Amino acid sequence: AGAWAVADVTELPKMPPFDYTPPPYSGPTAAEILAKRKEFLSPSMPYFYSKPVNMVHGKKQYLFDENGRRYLDAFGGIATVCCGHCHPDVVKAIVDQTNKLQHSTILYLNHSISDFAEALASKMPADLKVVFFTNSGTEANELAMMMARLYTGSHDIVSLRNAYHGNAAGTMGATAQSNWKFNVVQSGVHHALNPDPYRGVFGSDGQKYAKDVEDLIKFGTSGHVAGFMSEAIQGVGGIVELAPGYLPAVYDSIRKAGGLCIADEVQSGFARTGTHFWGFQTQGVVPDIVTMAKGIGNGIPLGAVVTTPKVAEVLTRRSYFNTFGGNPVCTAAGLAVLGVIERENLQGNAHAVGSYLKERLNALKDKHEIIGDVRGRGLMLGVELVTDRNLKTPANIEIIRVMELMKDMGVLVGKGGFYGNVFRITPPLCINKDDADFLVDAMDYAMAKL
Numbered sequence: 001a002g003a004w005a006v007a008d009v010t011e012l013p014k015m016p017p018f019d020y021t022p023p024p025y026s027g028p029t030a031a032e033i034l035a036k037r038k039e040f041l042s043p044s045m046p047y048f049y050s051k052p053v054n055m056v057h058g059k060k061q062y063l064f065d066e067n068g069r070r071y072l073d074a075f076g077g078i079a080t081v082c083c084g085h086c087h088p089d090v091v092k093a094i095v096d097q098t099n100k101l102q103h104s105t106i107l108y109l110n111h112s113i114s115d116f117a118e119a120l121a122s123k124m125p126a127d128l129k130v131v132f133f134t135n136s137g138t139e140a141n142e143l144a145m146m147m148a149r150l151y152t153g154s155h156d157i158v159s160l161r162n163a164y165h166g167n168a169a170g171t172m173g174a175t176a177q178s179n180w181k182f183n184v185v186q187s188g189v190h191h192a193l194n195p196d197p198y199r200g201v202f203g204s205d206g207q208k209y210a211k212d213v214e215d216l217i218k219f220g221t222s223g224h225v226a227g228f229m230s231e232a233i234q235g236v237g238g239i240v241e242l243a244p245g246y247l248p249a250v251y252d253s254i255r256k257a258g259g260l261c262i263a264d265e266v267q268s269g270f271a272r273t274g275t276h277f278w279g280f281q282t283q284g285v286v287p288d289i290v291t292m293a294k295g296i297g298n299g300i301p302l303g304a305v306v307t308t309p310k311v312a313e314v315l316t317r318r319s320y321f322n323t324f325g326g327n328p329v330c331t332a333a334g335l336a337v338l339g340v341i342e343r344e345n346l347q348g349n350a351h352a353v354g355s356y357l358k359e360r361l362n363a364l365k366d367k368h369e370i371i372g373d374v375r376g377r378g379l380m381l382g383v384e385l386v387t388d389r390n391l392k393t394p395a396n397i398e399i400i401r402v403m404e405l406m407k408d409m410g411v412l413v414g415k416g417g418f419y420g421n422v423f424r425i426t427p428p429l430c431i432n433k434d435d436a437d438f439l440v441d442a443m444d445y446a447m448a449k450l
């Protein structure tokens with residue numbers, strides 16, 4: 001790792017100034033925490049960097065480590081911290097609600113829960129207005145799949161290869177990347193060709209991929225399906241934006257086969273795409289069920305399913321709720337998040353800064369042969385690294401080296417995609433142009449060092 005150490009770099013890209021000094025930290029060191037983590041936490045949980053960083057403070061788009069060192073957080077808690085770390089309005093909402101009532105259960109009334117449901121419904125098109133709160137994205141997608149099955153009487157669900165929809169029994173079946181799947185019973189889920197403009201067999205031809213879904217319904221099911229579930233931009237799969245025209249055509253086929261259309265907005269929702277509040281709107285479709293989590297609470301564990309009154313009816317056949325879903329502290333945070341996105345025009349900022357950042361990343365592609373593809377929208381951007389542009393050979397080792405060096409320079413980016421060779425840039429939506437420049441300059445510098 002010595003070759004990539006900061007000391008080796010002569011003219012480091014400069015981090016934009018930021019007027020905040022975190023209070024001194026006196027807790028355990030990174031090494032002590034790592035030792036405990038290795039002993040007491042599941043070995044299934046990976047960590048970034050050969051020397052993992054101990055983050056002790058967050059402010060806006062920055063994180064601070066145990067030594068007070070500042071990092072631009074361009075991963076945003078995996079596309080979660082949309083308003084910026086510890087946004088005062090969100091913190092205040094959480095503290096105020098915590099002091100009033102932490103938990104009572106959905107069996108009693110509480111305005112924090114209903115107010116947030118109303119506000120969330122107001123962000124939705126058509127008659128998507130019935131909200132069910134969950135604790136995570138996985139749980140939201142489990143519920144969406146169950147609702148579609150109950151509503152239609154069919155068990156068959158179509159999802160996309162390369163999708164990530166969660167890691168419980170049903171959603172792991174819908175997830176379609178072998179590295180995220182255990183030996184689950186893959187009951188009733190069919191995986192369609194991924195409409196991936198970069199790696200997909202039909203390039204950017206959305207109609208051809210949509211025809212595959214039509215065939216899948218014809219040849220892989222009874223002709224009657226429960227539904228179709230997809231992200232608008234695949235996140236874990238490496239920021240893959242679905243080929244243009246794909247969703248309208250597929251929604252059409254699914255509805256003709258009696259199914260419901262489920263939009264998984266866990267990553268692409270809450271203004272992240274910049275042009276729209278929800279990712280599905282970028283393809284001009286209106287789903288029957290929308291699932292969400294991550295950005296909904298700026299990091300507070302919360303998820304939701306929003307559907308129409310007609311579809312929601314299916315759950316009235318039994319009692320169906322959970323202990324923590326709709327916890328008033330979480331919903332107070334959610335309401336504050338919607339307020340911040342609106343007041344601070346974070347969607348407009350995601351569009352402006354995201355477009356600028358994408359332009360600069362595309363220019364970087366002209367300079368560095370290792371960049372195979374730059375893609376995404378708003379502040380959900382991907383940079384795929386390849387060792388051979390024609391063969392699209394994944395640059396797995398190189399991406400780790402670039403990532404390590406960027407961290408040494410103070411920039412944190414995510415990494416993903418099926419081959420683990422895609423940078424995932426999903427920062428808080430409050431980053432500015434100077435941050436974008438800093439990120440690209442750091443990536444440029446690191447790539448030049450390869």
Ligand code: PLP
Nearest residue numbers: 136137138164165166235266267
């Ligand atoms: N759906 C998508 C698109 C996701 O990216 C994720 C998580 O990364 C999930 C669902 C699962 O959400 P959670 O990790 O909150 O269970």
